[in-house]
Amino acid sequence: MTLANNILLIVLLPLCSFLLLGIFGRKYLSSFSGMIGTTSLFVSTILSVQTAFQYFFLNVSEHFEKIVAWKMTWLTFSEGVSIDMGILVDPISVMMLVVVTVVSLMVHVYSLGYMKGEERFATYYSFLSLFTFSMLGLVIAVNIFQIYMFWELVGVSSFLLIGYYFEKPSAVAASKKAFIVTRFADLGFLIGILILGFEAKTLDFVALIERLTTYNSPYLISATTASFLGASALTWGLLLVFMGGAGKSAMFPLHIWLPDAMEGPTPVSALIHAATMVVAGVFLVARLFPIFSISCPVALEVVMWTGVISALFAAIIACTQTDIKRVLAYSTMSQIGYMMFALCVSGYGGEAGLGFTASMFHLFTHAFFKALLFLGAGAVIHYIHSNEMKDMGGLRKSMPVTHITFLIACLAIAGIPPFAGFFSKEEILTAAHHANPIVYYIALLTAGITAFYMFRLYYNIFWSKEAKAAHHDDHHHGEGTWSMKIPLLILSVGAILAGFIPFGNFVSSDGHHLHIPFELSAAILPVIIAVGGIGLATLFYKNENERPNKLAASLQGFYNAAYRKFYIDELYLFITKKIIFNLIAQPAAWLDKNIVDGSMNGIASLIEWKANMIKSFQSGKVQDYALYFFIAAFGITALAIYLVN
Amino acid sequence: MSEIPFEHIIFLSTALFFIGAYGFLTRRNMIAMLMALELMLNSVNINFIAFNKYLFPDTIDGLGFTIFIIAIAAAEAAVAIAIIINLFRNTKNIDAEKADHLKH
Amino acid sequence: MSASATAFYLMAAFILTTGILTVTTKKLFRAAIWLLFSLIGIAALYFWMEVEFAAAVQVIVYVGGIVVLIIFSIFLTNQEGVNMPSALTKRSLFAGLAVVSAAAYTCLLLSNHYWMKGSDVVFDPSVNKIGRLLVANTPESFVLPFELVSVLLLAAMVGCIVIAMKAKPETK
C-alpha cells in the first residue's frame, strides 16, 4: 500500500461514515451508528499510526522531505494558479494525522457511553465523522485553497456540533456566535490567501513557500515592495492569513466564541475546542512558518504578542470562572497562546528552530492531556448533571478512575515532571528565554497561574466540601461505562509518556533532525513556579474555607473584571450595537428604506397611478375587447393601404 | 351571371360581414353572439366561392376552402356551445356583460 | 332585368334582411330562425351560382347541424320566452359607428378596385373534382389540410364532451 493510498483512505473513511450515517443513520442504523463511526475511525487511526511509522522510521535519509503524495488539479484560474486537491506529507501533517485520529477515536469511543440513549445518536456520529474528515483534509492540504475549503468545513461541522442541542437557545446562540466570529476571521483569511496567491502567482504550498522565501526572487521583491498603510503586501497577506488562524484558534481578541462553544456535548468540546480544531490556527502558522520567519519578521512579531497576550489573559480569566468547562476552555486558549508565541520566538532552521519544535511538541502533548481533562470533566458532568463548581466536591471516592486520570492531566498541564506537559513547556520556555526575556517572564507567570487554576479546578471537583446531597440523589449509574473509562486511561498513559518522545528527531522547522539538549537550569524555575501555584491552590481550595472569597474581595475590581472576562464581550456588543448599528447600520437602513426603496416605490406608484388611468380599457368584457380589436384591425388596414398608395 | 356586376356579390358578402360584426359587438347573449359569428363566416364563404367562380374558374380551390371553413365552423360552434352550456351550468347566466370573472 | 338577376337581388335582399333581423330581434329563438333563413338564402345563392355541392353542404352542416345545435343550446339554457336584454347604448353607438365607417370604407375600396378575370374556362365544381381536390395524391390537392381538419373535428368533439359533461358526483 502506497503512502498516498494510505492517507487517502485515512481521510475518506470518515467521509464515508459521515455519508452513510448522515443518509441512512437515523432510519436504519440508529443502534449501530456509534459502532460504525468508531470502527471506521479505528481503521483510520491504525492507518495513520502506520503512516507515521512508515514516514518517520523507515526513512533512510537524515532529512524529512515534504512529499506531495498525490495531487489533482481541480479548478484552474489561470496559468499556474489553480485549486488543487492533494496530499502533502511532511512531519507536521503526519503528526497532525496521528493527533487528530487518536483524539477523535478516543472521543468516539467515549461518546459510545456518554451519548448513549440520545435521540439523534446517529446524527451526532455523522457530525463527528464529518468533523474528523474535514480536519484530516485540512492537515494534508497541498494547496492553500484546499486548506481554506476544509477550514470552512471544519467551521461548519463545529457549528453543527456546538448547536447539537439545538432545542437549547443558549446552544443555538453559541453555535451562531462561533460561526459568525470564525466566518469574520475567515474573511481575513480569504483576503490573505488572495494577496499571497496574487503575489506568488500560485496557491500551491510548496511553490508558494519556495517563491516567497527565496532571496531575491521576483515574487518576493514585488510582495515586499508593494505597500499599503505602511506595511508591505506580504505583511498584510500574512497578517490576514493569521487573522483566520486567530479566529479558529481563539486568539485574543477573536476568542469570544470559545467559552460559549462549551454548549456542545462535552466530548465534542474535547475534540473540537481542545485538541484539534483550535490548533488549526497554530498549524496554519506552522505551515507558512518559513515565510513568516524568513521573509516577514514583522508579522511574526504581531503573532507573538497576540499569543503572549492570549496566554496571560486567558489564564487570569480561568482563575475566576466557576463553570468547569469554561475553565478548561480558557486554559485551552492560554495553551494555544503558548504554542503561538513559541512558534514566533523560533528562528528558521537548525538550533534556532527550537521554538518551532517546542510548539509542535506542545501541540502534541497538549492534545493528550487537554482531551483527557475534557473527557474527565465530561465524566464528572455526566455524573453530577451540572457544569458548576459549586455543585461538585468530594468526588474522589465515588469516581476513582476519573480522579486519578484527571490528576495526571492536571499535573501534565501544570508542567510537573515527568508528565508530558513538563517537557514541552520547558522547551517553549527555553526557546523564549533565548529569544525575548519579556516574553519569557510572562510565560513563566502564565505557567504559575496555569498550575494554580488547574488545581483550583481539581480541588473544587474532587476535594473541597464533602459529598453534597445533590449527587447522592441519582446514583443509578456509577462513574461511567467502560467505554468512557478506557479512553481516559489510554489518554492518561499518553499524558504521562508523550513527553519522553524525542520530538526534535521528528519535527523541526527545516526538516532536519534537531537534538534538544535538556537544560536542568532552565527547567528548575518553571517547576518551582508551578509547584508554587499548586501549593497556593491547595491552600485555598483543598478544604472549604473563606480564603478564596477574601482574596476575591480584596481584589474586588480586578476579580470582577476577570470574572466578566475583562468585558470583551461587552466591548464587542458596544462596538457592534452602539457604534456599528446606531451610527452606520441605521442610517444605511434609513437610506435604503427611504431613498433606495423610496425611489422604487415612487416609480411603482407612478406606474400604478398611470395603470389605474388606463385600467378601464380592460373591462373583462369580451365585446369591449372585440370592439378594440375590430377598430384596431381596420385602423391598421386602412393605414397600411394609405401608406402603400 | 353576366347580367349582374361581380361587385354586387362582394357587396352582399361585405354587408353580411358587417351585419355579423355589429351583432357580435352588441349582442349580450352569448348564443346570439355565436349566431352573429356564423353570419360573418358565411359572408367569407360567399366571397371564396364568388372569387373562385368568377375570377379563377380554372381551379376549385376556393370551394375547397369553403368546405374547410364549414367544417371548422361546425367544430367551432360545437366547442362554443359546450363552453356556453358549461358556463350556464356554473353561473346560471350567459350574459356576456356578466361573464367577466377572469378580470377579477 | 333578366330572371336570373331578379333572382339574385331577391336572394340578396332576403339574406340581408334576415341577417339584420338575426342580429336585432329581441327574442333569441326567433333570431335563430332568422339565422336559419339567412343560411338557407345563402344556400340558395350557391345554387344560383351553380355550386350545388357547396349549397348541399351548407344546408347539411349549417341548417341540419349548427342551427339545430344552437336551438338545442337555447332550450338548454332556458332562454326561450324572455326578451333578451338590450345592448348597452354606449357600446351599440360605438360599435355601430365603427361598423358603418368600416363598411363604407370597405365598399369604397371594393368599388374602386378593378377585378381581373383569371381565365375564361367554365367553372366546373363537380363532386368528382372536389373529391380529387381534397384527397387525391397530387401536389395540388388539400390532403394535409383535410387530415388536419379531421383531427381538429375529432379534437373538438372530444373537447366538447369533456367541457359539457356533467361533473360526476364524488363517489366514496
Added chain:
Amino acid sequence: MISLEGLTTLLQAWLHDTLGEPWAFAAQSVLVGIAAITLFAVLGLALVYMERKVAALMQIRLGPNRVGPKGIFQTSADTLKLVMKEGLTPNGADKFLFNLAPFMVMIAAMLVLAPIAFARNFQIWDLSIGVLYVAAISSVAVIGILMAGWSSNNKYSLLGAMRSAAQIVSYELSAGLSILAIVILTGSLRISDIINSQADGWWIIKGHIPVLIAFIVFLIAVTAETNRAPFDLAEAESELTAGFHTEYSGMKFALFFLAEYINIFIGCAIGATLFFGGWMPFHISGWDSFNHVMDFIPSSLWFFGKTMFLIFLIMWFRWTFPRLRIDQLLNLEWKYLLPISMVNLLIVTFMAIMGWHL
C-alpha cells in the same frame, strides 16, 4: 306508347312554342308546383287510407268501410272535417313561428321531391348531387318540428319536439351512411346515374351482403326519421299526449299529418331508388326475352309498386313492434347502427376499390 316521359316532353315543347323562354319557365314552375301539391294531396289521402286498411288487416278487422265503397272516401271526409275546423292558437304562443312551423315542414317535404325520378326520364330536376340534396333538405324538417314544439308554449310539445329532433338528427347519420354505401358502389350522387347502374339488376338482388346490411339499416333509420312506431315516442300518446303537434288543430294539423306521410313516401321512394332500382324494371342479365317482357310494364308502375311495398313494410312494423324507450332508441342508434353502418361503409369502400361489385 303513352308514357309520362312523352307527356312532359310534349307539354314542354308546347309551352316553349306558345310563350317563349322566360314565361315558359315560369309556367312550367307553376305547373310543377300544382302537380306536386296534387300529388301530395292524393298521396296523403291514399296513404292514410292504406294505413287504416293495413292496421285493420293486422288486427283482423275491417277498417273504414262506410264512406264510399270499402270506405274509400273516409279520408276525404276526414280532410274536409279538418279544413272546416277552427285553427286554434294557444295563449302565449309565438304566433309567427307557430304558424310558420307546419309550412316549414311541408315545404321541406315538397322540396325533396325535386330530384326523385317517378318514371323513366320523368324527373323535376336531375341534380348532380341528387342524393346529397335529399339528405340536406330533409334535415330542414327538424327545424320546423323544433319551431312547432317551442312556439306552442307547451311543455309536452317542447319535450316532444326535442325528442323528435334528437331522434331525427341521430338517425340521419346512419341513413346517410347507408345511402353513401350505394353512392360508393355507383360512383355518382346523381339519381339517374344510380338508377341506370341497376339496369342489369337491382342492388338488393345483386347479392352483396353489405348492401343488404345497408338496406336494413336504412329501413330502420327511415322508420325512426319519420317518427313512426316503434320509434314514435316523440308523439307517444301515453307520455306526451301528441308530441310537437299537440297544440295544432285544423288545417295546420293536417299539414303536419300530411307531411308525415309525405316523408314516409319520400323515404321509401329513396329506398326504392337506391336499393330497388327506382323505375328500373326487374331485369336479369342474359335473359333478354324476360327482360323485354318486363320492359312492357310502365316504369311509373315499377316505381310506385316498389315504394308502396316499402311503405307497407313500414306500416307492418308499426303494428308489430312495441315502442322503444328513449334511451333504448338512442342506444340503438349510437351503439349499434352507427358503428355497424360505419364498418359496413368501410367494407363497401374496400369492395369498390377491389372492383368486386361490378
